[in-house]
Amino acid sequence: MVELALQPLKESDEVTPERIRKIIDRHEGALGGLIAILEGVQAQFGYLSEKALGIVAQETGRSLVDIYGVANFYQSFSLKPRGKHLVSVCVGTACHVRGAPAIVSEFEQRLGIEVDETTEDKEFTLKTVNCLGACALGPVAVIDGHYFSKLKKSDIEKLRHDAQEGFDRAGDEEDRRIFPVDVGCPFCNHSFMDSGFYINGRPSIRVTVSFGDKHGWFRMSSLYGRYDIFSEYEIPVDTVSHFFCPHCHAELIGSWECPMCSAPMVPMIVRGGGTIRICSRSGCTGSDGHMLDLR
């Protein structure tokens, strides 16, 4: 039954000691690795369940109350199941004076929930945060890792709709969430933009890829939100490759893991501010960007 083994394993949501053990092993040796472990657990299971925390306590040899204390100290950890989409509205001072309370109440009305609640269909969770560090762009909200600035009450219904459709699936060229980026190496600061090779009508991003015994160029679309790629050698699906800067030859690697498949993320810096990380597993569309408003 070789075919069966080749089928991609469907990941269930069940919390098991083995899966938690795997997360802990990645942070082994680091004495202060508790927050990283909890982040990993939350990324995989969506929230920190009582059972998951119990297993973490058991496996790390700490008392449950210490871990619980850390887990409910930080805003970013959730002890309750969250909806598919997480809406965080900034209610910091700058956003507040720019009308964040109206944005929060609009979200509450449109979603039919209060702050810190999840809709009954488990689609949305609404949260408020105290500052996102983008005060000049307020009122700001973050939905599933995408930042939205200078929000008006009239924007909210469209955002709710788009979030449900999935920001990543939107393919419209006029879509404001697909926009061009210029990226470079986080180590030597050289640009990755290759104007000798266009993808989607834009200079492509060129880096060096290495997998197995293959080593060659790798180009991808510089439109954030598009996943068109070209590679000198075809990368088999589900391969985790290594990526290198074509200028300084440093491996593009950080301590981040893909929120979707846990493979290492490849960091790049964005001209104009911020970073983009893409998943190093072929076939996985996991990516996250932390950018200043580029629109």
Added chain:
Amino acid sequence: MINLTINGLKTSVEDGSTVLEAAQFLGFPIPTLCHMEGLEPYGACRLCLVEIGKAPNTKLVSSCTYPAQEGLVVRTASSRVLKARKMVIELLLASCPQSKVIQDIASAHAVNQQRFKQEHEDCILCGLCVRMCKEQMMAGAIGFRGRGENRSLGTPFDVKSEECRFCGGCMYVCPACQLRCTFNEPEKAICGGCQNLSPPCVEEEKFDDMMCYMAPCVACEIDKA
């Protein structure tokens, strides 16, 4: 040995001592609330404030957590210390006036009224029970939860902890509740002698008297019979 000056008296204490220990060694009274021998210093109550350094660059530190340093000049009863200490006592009275421990401290320092909004908290977050549970009872069943004004004390998820074995140590050290367990007759305000007929110490592990504050306990009586 470390040489330091406390209230003008030169003294020397062993390495690793705190200012509080040095002052107590010389017999200077420093009131404490969250400090208890055998538990890690925590510095939560701020009652043990002392003034260190030479004028005009003096500062107030909590003596229970401040390590004795060579050449340190300490004053335990300067007017600045007394003023700050009075304020701390008033704040403690404002949050938990029913505590006998806090009342005693207040009366010893002639604090008869406080100027803040009166509250009646049942916990002052001194952390004694948390340290007792973790360091002396080796359990780690209770701890702090939450943050800021929502900080509270209890077990994870507010359910009975598996580590807790009803030793009673937390109630024994608590300055705010000061009531021994009365089981199901709280109005009696005297110890009910642990009326739980099957405490975990009987069923599972045995702990000696040093590890239990639940005397008299039915479990021990059964054991003796």
